Amino acid sequence: MLTTKIRAAVLVTFLHLTSLPFFAQTAFLPVDYLDKSFHAGRRDALRAVMPDSSVAVIFAYPTRTFSNDVEYIYHANPDLYYFSGYKEPHSLLLIFKDPQTDADGKSYTSVLFVQKRNPQAEQWTGKRLGIEGAREKLGMEQVYNGSDFKNFTVDFTRFKKILCDRLPADVPNGYDPADLFDLLDQFKLKAGFTGTKAPASLDSRLFTELTGKLRRIKTPEETLLLRKAVEISCQAHNEVMKAIHPDMSELEIQGLQEFVHKKHGAEGVGYGSIIGSGENGCVLHYMENSKTKIGGSLLLMDVGAEYHGYTADVTRTIPADGKFSAEEKAIYDLVYNAQEAAFKTLRNGSKFADASKAAREIIADGLLKLGIITDKNEVGKYYPHGLGHHIGLDVHDRGSMETLLKDMIITIEPGIYIPADSKCDKKWWGIAVRIEDDLLITENGYELLSGFAPRKTEDIERMISQKSALDDFKLAPLESGKKKSF
Ligand SMILES: [Mn+2]
Numbered sequence: 195m196l197t198t199k200i201r202a203a204v205l206v207t208f209l210h211l212t213s214l215p216f217f218a219q220t221a222f223l224p225v226d227y228l229d230k231s232f233h234a235g236r237r238d239a240l241r242a243v244m245p246d247s248s249v250a251v252i253f254a255y256p257t258r259t260f261s262n263d264v265e266y267i268y269h270a271n272p273d274l275y276y277f278s279g280y281k282e283p284h285s286l287l288l289i290f291k292d293p294q295t296d297a298d299g300k301s302y303t304s305v306l307f308v309q310k311r312n313p314q315a316e317q318w319t320g321k322r323l324g325i326e327g328a329r330e331k332l333g334m335e336q337v338y339n340g341s342d343f344k345n346f347t348v349d350f351t352r353f354k355k356i357l358c359d360r361l362p363a364d365v366p367n368g369y370d371p372a373d374l375f376d377l378l379d380q381f382k383l384k385a386g387f388t389g390t391k392a393p394a395s396l397d398s399r400l401f402t403e404l405t406g407k408l409r410r411i412k413t414p415e416e417t418l419l420l421r422k423a424v425e426i427s428c429q430a431h432n433e434v435m436k437a438i439h440p441d442m443s444e445l446e447i448q449g450l451q452e453f454v455h456k457k458h459g460a461e462g463v464g465y466g467s468i469i470g471s472g473e474n475g476c477v478l479h480y481m482e483n484s485k486t487k488i489g490g491s492l493l494l495m496d497v498g499a500e501y502h503g504y505t506a507d508v509t510r511t512i513p514a515d516g517k518f519s520a521e522e523k524a525i526y527d528l529v530y531n532a533q534e535a536a537f538k539t540l541r542n543g544s545k546f547a548d549a550s551k552a553a554r555e556i557i558a559d560g561l562l563k564l565g566i567i568t569d570k571n572e573v574g575k576y577y578p579h580g581l582g583h584h585i586g587l588d589v590h591d592r593g594s595m596e597t598l599l600k601d602m603i604i605t606i607e608p609g610i611y612i613p614a615d616s617k618c619d620k621k622w623w624g625i626a627v628r629i630e631d632d633l634l635i636t637e638n639g640y641e642l643l644s645g646f647a648p649r650k651t652e653d654i655e656r657m658i659s660q661k662s663a664l665d666d667f668k669l670a671p672l673e674s675g676k677k678k679s680f
Contacts (some may be wrong), residue, residue, distance in 0.1 A: 224459060227502055230333035231238040232415050236408065237289055237304055240277065243404050248355035249348075250277075250289040250401065250502065251381065256365045256374050257283050267462070272587030273359065273405060275503055279332045282309050282322060284340055286375045286381070290346065302336045305346070310339040310372065340372035343380055350385040357401040387429050389412065399612035400665035410584050410593025411601050416504065417634065420603050422587065422645055424632045425461065427508040428646035430454035431495060435647075440490045440514050444469040444483035447495065450664060455499040464505020465590040470497035475626025476580060476611040490515035492522055494626050498589060505589045506604050506646050509630030516658045521621050525610050526651055528560035529627045532608040533649075536581060537602065540633060542600040542639040550581040553608045559609070566618040576616075582606045585632060602635045603643070610618070 240250060255271040270281040278287050286307040293301045311324035328337040338346065350356055367375035386393045412420065430451040437450060448467045455463065466481035474480050475494030493514045498506035511526065513519070518526060532553040539549045558573035567573065582605040584591035595604060609628030617622060629649055634641040648654045 195583075211283065218499060224502070226419075228332060228419070230331065230415055232413065233277060234333055235413075237277050239408050240289055240404065241291055241303060243407065244291040244357065245355050245400075246291060247353055247354045248291045248357055249350065250287075251356060251358040252289070252352075253358075253362060253377065253381075254280075254283045254285040254374060255339040256362050272409075272503070276405075276409060276587060278304075278306055278328075278334060280306060280308065280323065280334075281332035282327060284309050284370065284377065286340065286343060286377050294348075296336070305336040305338065305348075306332070306334045307338050307343045307346075307377065310341060320624060326526055331400055332353070340377055343372070343377055348384065348653065350381075351395075354395060355400065356393070356396045356397060357404065358396065359401055360398055400465065403540045404678055409586055409591060410595065411599060412586065412603050413601075417603065418504050419504040419603070420632070422458075423464075423499050423504050423506040424508065424578075424643040425646055426455055426458040426460050426499040426501060427497060427506040427615060428644050428672045429458070430497065430499065431508060431510045431647040432657060433662060434666065435510070435657040436490045436660045437489075437664040438493070438512065438514055438516075438658060440488060442488055442514075444474070444485045447488070447493070448483050448497070451495065451497045458499075458501075460499035460501045462500045464498045464500040464507065464585075466493070468509075470626065473613055473624040473626065475511070475628070476613045476624075478611075478668060491524075492518075492625060494629065496627055496628065496630060498585075503587050505585060505587075506632055506644070507583075507585050507589050507607075508647065509607060509609075509628045509631060509648055510630060510649075510654070511627045511629060512654050512658065517655060522627075524564060525612070525622070525625050525650055526627050526629075528557055528564075529610055529629050530649060530651075531607050532556040533561070533606055533629050533631065536606050536608065537633070537642075538634060539641060540598060541605075542598065542635060542637045544583070544598050546595045546598055546604075549606065553581050553606075557608060557610060564610065564622075566616075566622055576612055577608065578609050578611070579607075579609065581608060582630075598635045600635055602636055603632060604635065605630050605632055607631070626634065 252273050254274055257268055258266045260266045268283055274287055275281055288305045290303050293303050295301055306328055308324060308328050309322050311322050316322055325337045328334045361378060365375045365378060425435060428582035434447055434456050436452050448469045451467060452463060468480050469483045470477060470480040471485050471488035471493045472484060475492060491514060492511050494511045496509040498508055512523060535552040535556050536549040539552055554573060557577050558570040561567045561573060561576060562570055584593055584595060584604055607628055607630035611626045612622045614623040631642060631644040634643055648657050
């Protein structure tokens with residue numbers, strides 16, 4: 195990767211370049227993105243529940259520094275994507291409850307401010323949709339460059355409610371006079387902020403509530419993308435099961451998981467992949483994955499593919515040596531039974547608290563019987579987290595799940611974690627088990643979307659005994675690794 199210092203010099207040389215040939219940008223691209231009618235439908239659905247005289251204001255997420263002049267791979271704000279399909283930074287979407295009229299007397303209900311086309315910048319960071327692209331590809335009627343927001347006549351003070359998420363903080367003011375910093379700045383001026391104090395009409399609680407009500411119920415298009423993300427994730431887990439060997443490293447297993455994702459077109463992961471062998475599995479969000487040899491203990495893998503923005507969330511815990519020990523199986527079966535008990539409660543209209551209670555009861559009873567705890571109230575020591583959450587454009591997707599409804603897609607993920615030095619027989623030390631599945635709530639029950647990857651101990655052992663195409667994937671040893679001294 196080149197640095198921006200070189201970039202500045204090169205820019206001068208290539209100023210005459212406008213854009214890449216058209217065919218190079220359209221051939222062999224995925225064809226199953228959400229359609230513009232989906233996003234238009236979501237805007238209509240939001241407008242239908244917005245209160246009278248209100249406007250929803252949705253800013254792009256800021257870009258983030260990875261190192262020096264290198265940025266993290268950009269992730270779009272899920273709300274902005276959901277309601278417009280726009281995935282670029284430095285942008286702003288307005289959605290109005292009541293139709294507005296432009297200077298030509300044309301009525302509109304939403305406005306998108308996009309990143310301005312810039313051939314020089316696009317040569318470095320990729321093609322921008324611009325005004326025309328946002329009109330054609332996203333079907334947005336009112337589209338302007340971000341630089342037009344400053345003089346755009348919208349009097350935010352006349353709305354009874356300005357619905358918006360928490361505004362992004364610590365946003366740097368870059369060289370672009372219409373970057374996110376400026377958009378935020380101009381919004382605050384227009385909306386009547388006094389210093390950092392927001393006007394009384396600004397309501398992020400209601401924004402969260404209304405968008406959560408929409409986003410927690412998946413449309414058929416979204417369900418299809420989530421099904422795909424989940425199936426890809428399961429296939430990755432299965433391939434690791436087949437290929438696993440105690441000599442492997444945690445990083446290597448992460449690589450195998452993510453290789454399968456990408457082989458199937460998943461652009462990334464929905465969260466940092468968690469590959470914890472032995473006691474590392476006790477760290478709930480362990481992402482270092484630094485152990486060079488997983489050995490023969492249990493391996494906890496919490497890895498989910500993100501496909502076209504929608505992320506799976508699947509955890510499997512497997513014996514790296516191919517066979518669960520008696521202690522490992524005892525703990526595993528407890529988690530499995532807890533998960534099954536939770537599954538049984540699920541259906542349209544059921545209470546998530548009932549699923550949580552069912553799972554917690556089984557784990558508490560089981561730990562008591564095994565002598566790991568002496569009082570059921572101690573269960574939280576070894577099962578310290580909740581039972582599940584929505585998935586979608588965020589891995590912890592927005593929306594209440596107090597009452598489960600048809601077409602929600604949720605995870606059920608009980609776990610037991612027994613770190614060394616716990617106050618129990620040391621034969622249990624270092625055992626960590628989580629089983630996490632993704633389920634579609636239906637009228638009378640649920641559909642297990644992640645059933646592609648085995649969950650029962652005997653099925654996992656059978657999967658591990660299978661051959662993997664990756665068994666024969668051998669790389670030459672590193673020459674630099676042979677050197678013993680400088
Ligand atoms: Mn989860």
